Amino acid sequence: MTAVDFLAFTRGPLFDVALIIFIAGLAIRFVEILVLGRRRDFSEPRRGGFGSGLRTMFSRTLPETGTMKRAPTTVVAGWVFHIGFLVTLLLFVPHIEMFQAVLGFGWPGLPTPIIDFAGILAMVAMVVVLINRLRNPVMRFLSGFGDYLPWLLTFLPLITGWLVFHRLLLPYPAMLGLHILSVELLMILFPFTKLMHTFTAFLARYYTGAAFGRKGVQS
Amino acid sequence: MSANVERAVNAFKEQIDASTAAFFSSCVHCGLCAEACLFYLETGDPKYTPIHKLEPLRRVWWSSYTLFGRLASLIGLAPKVTDDLLKDWKELVYDSCSMCGRCSMVCPVGNDITGMIRKEREGMIAAGHAPDGLKGASSRAIKIGSPMGVTLKAVKAQIGHLEADTGMTIPVNVEGAEYLVLMSSMEIMNYPEYLEAIARIFEAAGASWTIASDAFEATNSGIQIGASDIARELVMRIVAAAERLKVKTVISPECGHAYTALRWEGPNLIGRPFPFKARHILEVLDEFRADGRLQTEGFEEDRLTFHDPCQIVRRGGVIDEPRRLIDMVAKDFVEMDDNGRYNWCCGAGGGVSAIEEAHDLKLTAFLKKKKQLDAVKPEKLMTACANCRIQLEEGMEETGMDIPVIGLTETLAEHLKTPETAKG
Ligand code: SF4
Ligand code: SF4
Numbered sequence: 001m002t003a004v005d006f007l008a009f010t011r012g013p014l015f016d017v018a019l020i021i022f023i024a025g026l027a028i029r030f031v032e033i034l035v036l037g038r039r040r041d042f043s044e045p046r047r048g049g050f051g052s053g054l055r056t057m058f059s060r061t062l063p064e065t066g067t068m069k070r071a072p073t074t075v076v077a078g079w080v081f082h083i084g085f086l087v088t089l090l091l092f093v094p095h096i097e098m099f100q101a102v103l104g105f106g107w108p109g110l111p112t113p114i115i116d117f118a119g120i121l122a123m124v125a126m127v128v129v130l131i132n133r134l135r136n137p138v139m140r141f142l143s144g145f146g147d148y149l150p151w152l153l154t155f156l157p158l159i160t161g162w163l164v165f166h167r168l169l170l171p172y173p174a175m176l177g178l179h180i181l182s183v184e185l186l187m188i189l190f191p192f193t194k195l196m197h198t199f200t201a202f203l204a205r206y207y208t209g210a211a212f213g214r215k216g217v218q219s
Numbered sequence: 220m221s222a223n224v225e226r227a228v229n230a231f232k233e234q235i236d237a238s239t240a241a242f243f244s245s246c247v248h249c250g251l252c253a254e255a256c257l258f259y260l261e262t263g264d265p266k267y268t269p270i271h272k273l274e275p276l277r278r279v280w281w282s283s284y285t286l287f288g289r290l291a292s293l294i295g296l297a298p299k300v301t302d303d304l305l306k307d308w309k310e311l312v313y314d315s316c317s318m319c320g321r322c323s324m325v326c327p328v329g330n331d332i333t334g335m336i337r338k339e340r341e342g343m344i345a346a347g348h349a350p351d352g353l354k355g356a357s358s359r360a361i362k363i364g365s366p367m368g369v370t371l372k373a374v375k376a377q378i379g380h381l382e383a384d385t386g387m388t389i390p391v392n393v394e395g396a397e398y399l400v401l402m403s404s405m406e407i408m409n410y411p412e413y414l415e416a417i418a419r420i421f422e423a424a425g426a427s428w429t430i431a432s433d434a435f436e437a438t439n440s441g442i443q444i445g446a447s448d449i450a451r452e453l454v455m456r457i458v459a460a461a462e463r464l465k466v467k468t469v470i471s472p473e474c475g476h477a478y479t480a481l482r483w484e485g486p487n488l489i490g491r492p493f494p495f496k497a498r499h500i501l502e503v504l505d506e507f508r509a510d511g512r513l514q515t516e517g518f519e520e521d522r523l524t525f526h527d528p529c530q531i532v533r534r535g536g537v538i539d540e541p542r543r544l545i546d547m548v549a550k551d552f553v554e555m556d557d558n559g560r561y562n563w564c565c566g567a568g569g570g571v572s573a574i575e576e577a578h579d580l581k582l583t584a585f586l587k588k589k590k591q592l593d594a595v596k597p598e599k600l601m602t603a604c605a606n607c608r609i610q611l612e613e614g615m616e617e618t619g620m621d622i623p624v625i626g627l628t629e630t631l632a633e634h635l636k637t638p639e640t641a642k643g
Contacts, residue, residue: 205329
């Protein structure tokens with residue numbers, strides 16, 4: 001198989017397979033969660049839970065001040081990574097073209113030097129995140145394969161993408177093929193790893209925000 | 220699987236719902252919940268990380284309710300819940316968690332870790348792995364009517380003293396009274412000031428109230444140990460008395476978990492809404508204040524701070540009421556650094572105070588509060604929970620601090636304008 005064949009394969013059939021597994025996996029995970037249902041709450045609410053739930057979906061993005069003071073590395077590196085990653089993923093013009101092909105609609109992107117910078121930021125933050133995970137006693141204690149695998153799955157598309165962008169290491173078609181392959185790996189394993197938090201965190205935040213909100217506590 | 224473990228697993232399954240599944244699915248092991256937990260912060264031991272306390276529950280969720288987990292357990296690869304695991308987790312689930320709810324406020328993915336620990340306790344007790352202190356308290360609550368073994372006789376004796384001392388009549392079993400007043404064992408045994416304060420404030424407010432001879436106890440060991448059946452029976456006693464006496468509002472006393480038990484868990488335990496209102500005493504006093512029925516005179520001159528009882532404030536939503544009431548009687552009120560919904564627990568909630576083995580740990584956990592107090596240097600420490608109060612007093616004694624701890628309700632009563640002066 002030539003590099004061009006490899007690229008065609010990752011762009012074509014393999015991408016379709018990855019996409020199907022990704023979507024089916026997401027559906028399975030969400031159904032798994034939602035079918036469990038929740039019991040009706042008979043206690044008299046102090047205020048409606050719905051609005052508080054929605055609020056918490058967003059408000060938890062910002063840390064409580066004490067947490068920021070006690071664990072600045074975790075908070076800041078986490079933040080920088082998420083922003084850098086999302087900017088690279090969602091605002092890079094070739095990515096938007098890919099989304100357009102799959103979703104049928106697109107959006108404006110950012111100039112490439114900004115994307116380049118965002119990608120580097122994300123990678124640097126990820127290295128900090130990893131070192132932090134290995135050094136912080138609590139994180140090291142909690143972490144296992146299920147935590148390191150998602151790290152790798154996320155880091156590979158970033159580094160390969162950056163190499164493609166700068167035409168480094170391998171010829172363009174081969175490197176791009178590898179980049180797409182790493183993304184496909186991410187998509188396939190996404191629903192079955194902690195990467196799921198990307199979506200379920202909003203559900204979790206909603207549940208907690210609503211439960212606290214009924215009691216009149218902003219969370 | 221031993222019968223014990225099977226009971227635990229079934230209880231876990233009974234408890235796991237969509238929110239539990241969303242929470243476990245979302246945890247990224249960032250460790251930030253540890254930074255919110257006084258048991259971790261004061262010991263520095265990572266095993267006290269809140270989410271780690273949930274490992275048994277997590278295993279059941281993963282192996283029973285996820286595709287990969289189910290496949291893994293089919294081929295025997297899923298980590299199992301064993302009797303040894305549950306035994307090992309007893310300390311984590313009970314001794315080192317006061318159910319304070321602080322971890323649930325900071326988890327970036329929004330996990331209500333505290334709520335899950337409450338659920339996990341159902342399985343722990345189902346397998347018999349609950350601390351003896353809590354088991355004893357629960358059985359005394361069921362058999363005698365109070366976790367501390369306080370009998371109706373003791374309550375009557377207290378009422379007798381009170382009536383003799385003050386000349387007031389304490390209403391018992393009065394049908395049609397507006398309010399049913401509950402007490403905690405601690406108040407009956409250690410802080411009789413509470414009942415006197417209620418009698419005086421309610422008389423001044425012109426509110427009709429009563430105590431029920433068959434439901435004077437507000438505390439609920441059932442929710443602390445995590446046994447819904449016990450919790451239900453204890454709540455049902457209150458509901459039955461309230462319905463029999465046709466009261467409009469049942470008042471939970473200056474106790475944290477009693478409020479959670481009655482106000483938020485109660486209707487769900489009995490499976491229907493209450494036909495009466497369940498309120499914390501501070502909420503009722505704040506209503507009196509707003510209606511002009513609670514009037515005070517004079518101020519506490521000392522520098523005074525307020526310790527928020529977790530179950531009343533963060534897990535209960537009674538946040539502004541105590542502050543409005545304190546303003547009525549305090550000139551020099553200072554807030555501690557983290558207060559209100561971000562307060563730090565006293566270290567002995569959630570049943571911890573009843574666990575003998577947790578004695579040293581709860582005093583270590585108190586050091587968090589000590590640091591807060593050292594920072595504001597109050598001359599008096601006010602709170603609104605008898606359980607917090609005992610822990611604060613014990614913690615301060617152990618660490619050589621000397622700040623008197625006072626209850627909010629009784630302080631209001633001390634400054635009460637008598638009906639005569641109020642009219643005039
Ligand atoms: S703070 Fe939340 S996401 Fe982080 S380790 Fe604790 S439970 Fe998991
Ligand atoms: S509820 Fe409080 S004591 Fe329990 S784990 Fe969370 S922060 Fe720690």
